[in-house]
Amino acid sequence: MIQTRTKQEKLRQLLQILIPILITQLAIYAMNFFDTTMSGQYSPQDLAGVAIGSSLWVPVFTGLSGILLAVTPIVAQLVGGQRNSEVSFSVIQGVYLAIVMAVVVLIAGSLALDPILGLMKLEDHVRTIAQEYLFALSTGIVPLFVYNVLRCFLDALGKTRVSMLITLASLPLNIVFNYFLIFGKMGFPELGGVGAGYASALTYWLLTLITIVIIIRQQPFARYQIFSRLYGFSLEKWKEILLVGVPIGFAIFFETSIFSAVTLLMSQFDTLTIASHQAALNFSSFLYMVPLSISMALTIVVGFEVGAGRYQDARQYSWIGIAIAVIMAVICGIILIMFREEVARVYTKDPQVLKLTAEFLLFALFFQLSDAIQAPIQGALRGYKDVNVTFVMALVSYWVIGLPLGYYLANHTELMAFGYWIGLIAGLAVGASCLLARLVLIQRKMAARFQNP
Secondary structure, three states, rough: OOOOOOOHHHHHHHHHHHHHHHOOOOOOOHHHHHHHHHHHHHHHHHHHHHHHHHHHHHHHHHHHHHOOOOHHHHHHHHHHOOHHHHHHHHHHHHHHHHHHHHHHHHHHHHHHHHHHHOOOOOOOOHHHHHHHHHHHOOHHHHHHHHHHHHHHHHHHHHHHHHHHHHHHHHHHHHHHHHHHHOOOOOOOOOOOOOHHHHHHHHHHHHHHHHHHHHHHHHHOHHOOOOOOOOOOOOOOHHHHHHHHHHHHHHHHHOOOOEEEEEHHHHHOOOHHHHHHHHHHHHHHHOHHHHHHHHHHHHHHHHHHHHOOOOHHHHHHHHHHHHHHHHHHHHHHHHHHHHHHHHHHHOOOHHHHHHHHHHHHHHHHHHHHHHHHHEEEEEHHHHHHHOOOHHHHHHHHHHHHHHHHHHHHHHHOOOOOHHHHHHHHHHHHHHEEEEEEEHHHHHHHHHHHHHHOO
């Protein structure tokens, strides 16, 4: 990254960082999509097993990997402050912490998986597939967590295009591995949905090895000499990472797990309603990649400017990012209003499900408007290393306001299933408003610090 002096230069640099992040996020989203759909081509039971396994794994992974996102603002501020000699130490300590976290997940999963699956009313075959799929996936947890730290390092330098190319290269590999291991092609065993777990694990190992080679051999990464020496464990640096990362991780966990909770509560409605809800929710998750990517880009550029003490530049980046997110949300909203029936047809041909999905997609429009404000603000605040309020507001928005209000509206009014969506939208709106106030407060504090050093 370089220092920018005008808003046009800032917009150009932000887009250069943002667009590769967006493509990367869409590629990661596609991996899970192909795991599920290719398993479904094998058998309905394998589709159900992989879907259940994914629904258990995704909230855990996104929450825990969110902790490691702390490496991004830490490294960005070090680079912005020209403290390059400290970067290697911080990244390696992040790698150590990632390995420890992965081991903890493996131990906890081995103890908790059977009881959790036992609570679900699943067919024996489906339960077995879910269990074996998660076991297969677990063989790649260590490299996956390590890769997340290394990606944070690449992104913190503003080289998000490199992360994009690595992820795009891994996507076709994942599809090929799925084909070989799910259907037993080219001499590989025919494992069904379980093969998708091994395919993903193998992809994670290759992804991490490729990233390590690039960091060692390619500039500007090689100049930081990340793997040039063996550091000892530093509990002090772990504490720094955890103080920033744990609130990020919990905030992400509260956000991802709320949709799992709503899906469980939706089981009281008929199958057509549940199918329509899931289709609209899936498309909303796809659209969310835009504000999420803007959020990640803002963490990088704001952290870089804060580290350099250029608080006015950090403030300008924040508002440019929020403006882009809102403009994109409005464009997506207009497209959604005009083509919501066409979008619904991607998911179903059933007339009743089609009609309900189109109605749910109208609520997805309001989701996008709230996310367009909330997600970029979260990213900007992380750039300032201000993460505790974000964590609290995620808890309040989703679990204190959104879910209880949604439950009341769904069960005690004529809104029925739509009540859950209205409740979550209300929670998001409150959260976005509070986070906006927090961002303004932080920016004023930083401005005062700049004026009175």
